[in-house]
Amino acid sequence: MNRAEAEEVANEVFVVLWRRIDQFDQEEPLAWLYSVAYKSVANRYRGEKRRVRLRDRLFSVPVGDQCVPKISSYAASKID
Secondary structure (H helix, E strand, O other): OOHHHHHHHHHHHHHHHHHOHHHOOOOOHHHHHHHHHHHHHHHHHHHHHHHHHHHHHHHOOEEOOEEOHHHHHHHHHHHO
């Protein structure tokens, strides 16, 4: 994860914390923060895996005896 992605995840964490402030655990504030951060990072990696699998599937669309890279290169540029 690069710096820009880490900043995006940090922003997501604070948005989630703000939206769920009514669920704030006053006895364990760091545990609550870490839990939200962990889930946000896990969601980021899970989404990245899905994008990679989709890109790989698009690159392997069979047309006759060949795969079609034109469609997949366009789609891959939109995914990345």
